[in-house]
Amino acid sequence: MNRLLIDQMKVATISLNIVWQDIEKNLERAEKFVLQAKADGCDVVVLPEVFNTGFIADVGKYAEPPNCKTHHALQQFALNNLINIVAGASEKQPNEKAHNIALVFDSHGKEVAKYSKLHPFNYANEGKYFASGNETIKFELDGIACSVFICYDLRFPEIFRQIAEEVEVIFVIANWPHTREMHWQNLLIARAIENQCFIVGVNRIGNDGVGLKYNGSSMVINPLGEVLLQTDKITEYASCDIDTLMVSKTRKNFPFLEDIRFI
Numbered sequence: 392m393n394r395l396l397i398d399q400m401k402v403a404t405i406s407l408n409i410v411w412q413d414i415e416k417n418l419e420r421a422e423k424f425v426l427q428a429k430a431d432g433c434d435v436v437v438l439p440e441v442f443n444t445g446f447i448a449d450v451g452k453y454a455e456p457p458n459c460k461t462h463h464a465l466q467q468f469a470l471n472n473l474i475n476i477v478a479g480a481s482e483k484q485p486n487e488k489a490h491n492i493a494l495v496f497d498s499h500g501k502e503v504a505k506y507s508k509l510h511p512f513n514y515a516n517e518g519k520y521f522a523s524g525n526e527t528i529k530f531e532l533d534g535i536a537c538s539v540f541i542c543y544d545l546r547f548p549e550i551f552r553q554i555a556e557e558v559e560v561i562f563v564i565a566n567w568p569h570t571r572e573m574h575w576q577n578l579l580i581a582r583a584i585e586n587q588c589f590i591v592g593v594n595r596i597g598n599d600g601v602g603l604k605y606n607g608s609s610m611v612i613n614p615l616g617e618v619l620l621q622t623d624k625i626t627e628y629a630s631c632d633i634d635t636l637m638v639s640k641t642r643k644n645f646p647f648l649e650d651i652r653f654i
Contacts, residue, residue, distance in 0.1 A: 397535060398635045399632065399633070399634055399635070400434050400532070400533070400560065400632070400633050400635060401433045401434050401631070401632045402434070402437060403424070403427070403428035403436045403437065403630045404437055404593045404611065404620065404622065404629050404630070404631070405424045405436060405437060405438045405627060406439065406595055406596045406607035406609045406626060406627050406628075407438060407442050407595050408595065408596050408597035408627060409439070409445045411444075411445045411600035412444050412448045412449065412452075412453055412600060413444075414443045414444060414455075414460060417443045417444070418460070421438055421443075422468055424436065424627065424628055425472055426472065427628055428474060428628075429472040429474050433474065434474065434532070434533060435476070435477065435532055436476050436477070437476075437591055437593045438476070438477070438478035438479065438564065438593065439593050439594060439595040440491065440493075440541050440542050440565050440595075441480060441481055441491065441566060442479055442480070443461045443480050444481065445599045445600060446515075446566040446599060447515065447601075448600070450489045450520045450521070454481040454482060455480070455481070455482060457482055457483075461480045461494075462480075462494060462502075465478055465494060466496055466500045466502065467500065469496040469497065469498060469499075470496075470500030473499075474498050475495070475496065475532045476494075476496045477493060477539060477562050477564065478564070479492065479541060479564045480492055487522055488522040489520060489522070490507040490508070491507065491511065492541075493540075493541055493562075495532075495539065503531070503532070504529075504539070505528075506524065506527075506539050506541070507522075507525070508521065508523070508524055508540075508541040508542070508543070508544060509524045509525070509540070509544055509547070510543045510547055512542065512543040527540075527550055527553050527554050528554075529558055532560075535560060536558045536560070537559070537561070538554045538561045539563070539564065540561065540562075541563070541564055541565065542564070542565035542566060544563070545565070545592075546574075546578065548581070548582065548585065551585075551586050552585075552586065552651065555585075555586035555588060556648055558588060559588055559635040560588060560589045560633070560635065561582065561586070561588055561590050562591045562593070563590065563591070565595070566594070566599070566605060567594045567608075568603045568605060569604045569624070570604075572606050575594065575608060576621075580616050580618070581616075583614060583616050584614075584615070584616040586648075587642050587645070587647065587648060588614055589612065589635065589638065590610070592608075592609060592610045592611075592612075594606075594608055596624055596627060606624035607623060607625075607626065608621060608624075609629065611631040611633065614637055614638050
């Protein structure tokens with residue numbers, strides 16, 4: 392990757408209280424938070440998994456084809472505010488199941504990455520409606536090497552290991568219910584420690600249309616596992632500065648990644 396001499400990133404975590412199956416309303420509310428993040432001098436806005444509908448909404452009705460309403464809106468939010476955006480949505484595919492995706496736009500409104508969730512949450516029948524992705528991704532935001540995973544992916548450390556040495560920041564976007572909130576928190580911290588990178592986990596708040604409750608608990612964690620930011624169950628907007636030079640310093644001082652063995 393071609394690196395620019397940038398090592399600071401200010402991240403806005405948007406623990407959106409998603410309006411069930413209302414794309415227009417969620418886009419409207421997301422734009423307000425993008426404007427707030429821009430006013431606060433943030434570099435990146437991170438929205439939750441399927442922020443525009445909620446988790447496993449009516450896929451046939453609400454999953455959009457590529458490059459449709461949600462894609463176009465996020466692109467314009469990024470371009471109009473010169474800000475990077477990471478956000479989750481569901482996407483229709485011709486003659487197959489939908490995909491649970493993360494879209495990444497740079498501050499010029501260019502789509503720089505699209506990730507399809509590797510692990511559908513079959514405990515809640517996600518696999519009946521969504522196909523599995525088949526690859527990890529890496530991308531740059533303002534010269535900082537990044538990756539993204541979605542919700543249930545967090546329980547599979549091996550996929551984080553595949554990209555760990557090549558990235559400095561990993562985003563995890565989620566609709567993670569409050570009943571397993573402790574797992575969310577501890578797994579995010581573990582992924583930061585074992586991969587010696589920044590982890591930015593963004594989870595929604597509120598209740599969905601099938602009775603599940605979400606407590607947010609969005610977190611920013613540094614390569615030593617120290618929690619820099621953690622939100623509560625009512626806060627939708629928060630921001631945090633990170634210094635990605637800490638990644639190389641940590642890996643130099645504690646070169647644990649050099650001893651990884653894949654057998």
